[in-house]
Amino acid sequence: GKLNLNDQIKFSKHATSQQPSKLNLAVNESITLDKAIDALIIKSANDVAIAVAEKISGSEKKFVKKMNIYARKFKLKNTNFANPHGLPNKSNLSSAHDMFLLSSKLIRDYPEHIDRFKKIKVNIKGKTFKTHNNLLRRDNKYIGLKTGYIRKSGFQISLLSKVNNNYLLGIYFGGNSAKERDNKINFLMNKY
Helix, strand or coil: CCCCCCCEEECCHHHHCCCCCCCCCCCCCEEEHHHHHHHHHHHCCHHHHHHHHHHHHCCHHHHHHHHHHHHHHCCCCCCECCCCCCCCCCCCECCHHHHHHHHHHHHHHCHHHHHHHHCCEEEECCEEEECCCCHHHHCCCEEEEEEEEECCCEEEEEEEEEECCEEEEEEEEEECCHHHHHHHHHHHHHHC
């Protein structure tokens, strides 16, 4: 309730210095919160994660404290956040079960935003960014909540499907490749 979708998200030097995947905007450039949300979902833009964190809390550190307060409030017992984007940090910890709980809360509490997760591309400042989630292109029953990768836990995905107004949420951690992850979650979602 403190921000609206038209608010501007400005990129600090710290935000622009993040490792890829990112939008590669310059210091002091800005985009709307609406575009920032799409960039986080579709591009997994690490620079945007920092810029949004700074907009909400004033600093990355304060935002991470807030993330961990919410993790405890949502009963994510095996989760600790060290940064807002999930890039490798020995203090970033979670589990498939906790990501199931967090994804479920997102779906229940913000159903008006679920269609955002079906988008396969977003245009920002004249550039088109495409999703990392190939399952969205393969099958229109999928609503792609989030993909991810870090060496320690492999390729991951939080994926929602909708068939005949029935929803199924699947979480998969540990893929050796994006293709393996996609094939395994697709198999499991079709099985159930």
